[in-house]
Amino acid sequence: MTTEALHSASTDLASKSTFQSYKDIVQENDLVLIWISRDHIKPVVMKHGENFNTRYGTFPHTSIIGKPYGSQIATRTAKANKFGFIHVLQPTAELWTLSLPHRTQIVYTYDSSYIMNRLRLGPNSTIIEAGTGSGSLSHQLARTCGKVLTYEFHEVRCEQAKQEFKEHGLLEEDNGNLVITHRDVCNEGFKLNDRDCEASAVFLDLPAPWDAIPHLNTQGILKKNEKVSVCCFSPCFEQVDKTLKALKENGWQEIEMVEIQGKNFESRRQMVRTLDDAINILKDQKERKDAGIEKRNKMNKKILTEAAKNSKTENQTENSATTSKDETKAEVEGSGTEADKQTDATEQSPQLKKPKFNPFGKGFKVKEGDLNYNWIQVSKMESEIKSHTSYLTFASKIYDMKRETEPNDQ
Ligand SMILES: C[S@@+](CC[C@H](N)C(=O)[O-])C[C@H]1O[C@@H](n2cnc3c(N)ncnc32)[C@H](O)[C@@H]1O
Numbered sequence: 001m002t003t004e005a006l007h008s009a010s011t012d013l014a015s016k017s018t019f020q021s022y023k024d025i026v027q028e029n030d031l032v033l034i035w036i037s038r039d040h041i042k043p044v045v046m047k048h049g050e051n052f053n054t055r056y057g058t059f060p061h062t063s064i065i066g067k068p069y070g071s072q073i074a075t076r077t078a079k080a081n082k083f084g085f086i087h088v089l090q091p092t093a094e095l096w097t098l099s100l101p102h103r104t105q106i107v108y109t110y111d112s113s114y115i116m117n118r119l120r121l122g123p124n125s126t127i128i129e130a131g132t133g134s135g136s137l138s139h140q141l142a143r144t145c146g147k148v149l150t151y152e153f154h155e156v157r158c159e160q161a162k163q164e165f166k167e168h169g170l171l172e173e174d175n176g177n178l179v180i181t182h183r184d185v186c187n188e189g190f191k192l193n194d195r196d197c198e199a200s201a202v203f204l205d206l207p208a209p210w211d212a213i214p215h216l217n218t219q220g221i222l223k224k225n226e227k228v229s230v231c232c233f234s235p236c237f238e239q240v241d242k243t244l245k246a247l248k249e250n251g252w253q254e255i256e257m258v259e260i261q262g263k264n265f266e267s268r269r270q271m272v273r274t275l276d277d278a279i280n281i282l283k284d285q286k287e288r289k290d291a292g293i294e295k296r297n298k299m300n301k302k303i304l305t306e307a308a309k310n311s312k313t314e315n316q317t318e319n320s321a322t323t324s325k326d327e328t329k330a331e332v333e334g335s336g337t338e339a340d341k342q343t344d345a346t347e348q349s350p351q352l353k354k355p356k357f358n359p360f361g362k363g364f365k366v367k368e369g370d371l372n373y374n375w376i377q378v379s380k381m382e383s384e385i386k387s388h389t390s391y392l393t394f395a396s397k398i399y400d401m402k403r404e405t406e407p408n409d410q
Contacts, residue, residue, distance in 0.1 A: 018091050019139065019168045020176070026088060028065055031167065033095050035087040041099035043091070056084025064088050091168070093139040100164075103157050106136035107205065107233065110262030111392065118394055119201040119229045121145050128199040128221070130185045130206055135161045137203065142170045142178045149197055153184040189215035196220030202230040209234065210246035217250060222399045232393040240391045252395035259391055264382045271366070272374035 018030060026032055026046060034042045036054055044052055044061075052059040057075040064073055069090040074083045089095060094109050107115070115137075121127060125145040132138055132152035138161070141148045148170075152158040162171070162180050170176040181192065186208055190197055200223045204212055209232040215221070222228045230252065232243045240257055247255050369375060 019093070019096070019143070019170060022090065024068055026065055026067055026069060026071075028061075031091055032064065032069075033089045033091050033099055034059075035089050041089075041095060043096075043099050052086075054084065054086065056086070059086060093143050096139050097136045100134055100136060102134055103160060104131075104133035105235075106134045107140075108136070108262075109140075111233070111260050111390070112137050112140045114258075114260050115203065115231050115233075115392065116140065116144055118392075119203070119231055121201060125200045126198055126223070127201045127203060128190055128197055128216075129203045130190075130212060132158065132161045132180060133205065135164055137205070138165070138178065138180075139168070139170070141203075142176065145201075146177060147172075148178040149190070149192070149199065150178065150180050151183045151185045151190065152180065153182070155182060158182040185215060186211035189218055190221050191218055198223045200226060200228055202228070203233070204230065205233040207239070208242075209239070210242040213243070213246040213250050213252075222397075224399045227396050227398055229394065229396045233390045234393065235390045237391065240393055243393050247393070247395045252397045255393065255395040257391055257393045259389060261389065265379045266382060267377065267379050269368050269375035270378045272376055 018032075023030075028046055028048055030046050031043055032046055034044050034052060036042060036056075042052075046061045046065050048062050048065065050061045052061065052064075057077045059073055059075050063075070064071075067073065067088060069088060071088055073086050073088060075085075076082070077084050097106065097109055097112075100106070119125075119127070121141070121144050123144075123146050126147040126149065127141055127145050128149050128151070129138060129141060130151040131154070132150045134157075135150075138148060138150050141150075142165075150161075152161060158180065165171050165176070165178055165180060166174065170178040172179050179192070183190075186206065189212075190199075197220060199221060202216060202222075206212055213230075213232075216230070230247070232240075232247075234240050234243060244255060244257075366373060
């Protein structure tokens with residue numbers, strides 16, 4: 001497809017949020033995710049006349065609008081005559097999780113992918129989520145599920161999340177599939193004013209899920225005659241303990257707790273180091289150390305000589321009439337002359353050798369894969385893991401009509 005054809009195809013989708021449907025060409029008012037580096041992705045709305053500033057240079061939005069998603073955009077850096085690069089990406093739920101403004105701890109993709117699989121979520125699922133927090137999981141749920149009913153009791157957070165969902169076209173009122181409700185679910189439960197929830201799955205990321213669990217028994221909250229699954233996300237084992245108790249007391253079965261520890265392994269080449277390399281580098285280090293000591297000794301000698309010279313001049317002024325001291329002075333002068341010679345010598349102090357290539361870390365750098373050296377392929381685990389490790393407690397039940405009359409019901 002030509003760029004023009006791609007452009008016209010994506011015009012049809014212009015009104016739809018990029019979270020809901022794919023498009024090819026960046027258009028004005030699109031929310032794009034700008035990939036600056038692996039740890040730095042920025043959400044930006046494209047506007048003609050505006051600039052995106054990075055430490056690598058300034059990128060006018062006009063240079064991005066009209067380009068296919070995924071493009072690399074270059075700009076000349078301000079100081080050196082070099083180029084800075086960014087990549088312009090279409091928002092996805094996973095990329096949003098990496099770039100969203102954090103208002104709370106969030107659920108990362110390692111956990112959310114496992115949670116969605118275990119809860120068997122799909123287009124026919126209706127899921128209850130509490131609390132909404134920063135909306136990280138909500139975006140993933142909105143893409144997968146038929147309906148997302150999310151609850152948040154912090155008013156400001158709830159409003160901010162609602163605004164983001166609106167901008168991303170996720171709200172039911174804008175033909176999306178997500179409803180956000182400002183509610184304390186531990187005290188007021190999940191009941192919506194105008195309809196039953198009929199949820200097929202529940203996800204609770206709350207400090208006290210055990211207070212919310214009894215409210216799931218209220219008629220109309222869970223789907224009847226169908227296996228419904230719940231997942232509670234808790235960072236502490238004490239919370240898990242209380243949650244297990246509440247689940248059992250409220251008729252949940254198949255209770256199981258798991259912990260996800262997602263780690264990325266990076267594949268790279270590592271230089272092959274031999275015993276000779278080690279011996280050479282030790283010799284090199286010793287030579288440079290000896291040269292350093294020699295230089296320092298000469299410097300110290302020079303300082304001492306200059307100090308002696310200065311004190312001699314002072315003595316000369318103070319005691320110019322004393323004969324016995326004159327003799328001493330002559331000696332000092334003698335040594336002064338000698339010292340001057342030495343000073344001259346120190347000025348030609350040995351040059352420190354430039355560090356050679358050091359395969360053990362220090363010294364000048366060699367580009368990975370340089371054909372002058374031997375390399376082996378290795379895998380390394382990422383140093384910083386972007387995952388908020390929590391315990392995931394799963395359970396399931398088939399909604400029991402008898403429970404509608406229990407004291408916990410509303
Ligand atoms: C850790 S955050 C949830 C993060 C979210 N899962 C995400 O991925 O962005 C927990 C949220 O639950 C909300 N919360 C705590 N207790 C609540 C309650 N009783 N009812 C509703 N929301 C509650 C908090 O205000 C907070 O925003």
